[in-house]
Amino acid sequence: MQYIYFKAFKPLFLFISALIIAGSAAAQTQPAATPTPAVAAAPGAQAHIDKFFKAYDKQSTARAVIEIFKTNKNIDSTRLTGLIVKIDSMRSIIGKYIGKDLIMQRKASNSLVLYSYLLKHELQPARITFMFYKPKNEWEIYRLYFDVDVDGELAESAKVTGKP
Template identity: 30%
Template sequence: MKIIFAALLLLSSGVSANNYQEEVDKFFELYSDEKISDAVDSIYASNKYVSSIPDQVKQIKTQLSSLDDLVGEINFINKVSDYKVGELFVHVTYLVTYDRQPIRFEFQFFKVKEGWRIYSMSFDDNIDEDIKELARKAALKN
């Protein structure tokens, strides 16, 4: 089964998060409590331009809300990586396991004067090939 990929990229300004990890933690806390709409609103709170694309935000909320029916309940939420591009950009990847299968969540933040601002959030289930490639690279190192 393939889950529809959802992403929201933004050019931004406005309120920012002082600590991107706190924003991701808050997202998953709300998401785990089945407060999907609040979780999405929370992760995009640092970006005032989200209000200009309400249809995309609504689509993400709808897709996340339907995950429960497609893949079951959440079992574990695990941070996989925190990849920094210099001191100004970060890409954070999580793997969330459900009853049926895992889903990858990715968050991107960039640094502004006041802290960090969300740039993108996405989720998908296309992790098979990525994991195989990483496993093969790790095997070659050994």
């Protein structure tokens, strides 16, 4: 009796099997997407980021933040001090800095770009996001965000919301 049951569904089984095999073959033949190098969006902004990370790793948070904000003459030093204190207090909790990974880069125009990095620390990941603006000829830091909720956002993105 089981043989008759299987025989009745054999065409459906073969069709589904063919779809699975065709799908996996197509997936294997398509070239993998390569991420756009960070330098392509704004080489000048990328140079500021590289300098920031060198100071963040080898010197101090204060040195890194102060250096990158030297590109923006309109910065409020009180807010800058608050940002340094916030980052330093988080760094003391999340452990030693190990490295970074580019999460994303976005280019709104030839004058506004955003780079977001995952910061790898011993105890917990963090995220730093740089937004650069080029009003004339030179890139300047426009916004800098630092947070430690990147893992929470990732977990939240995996939830089933019931929305299409």
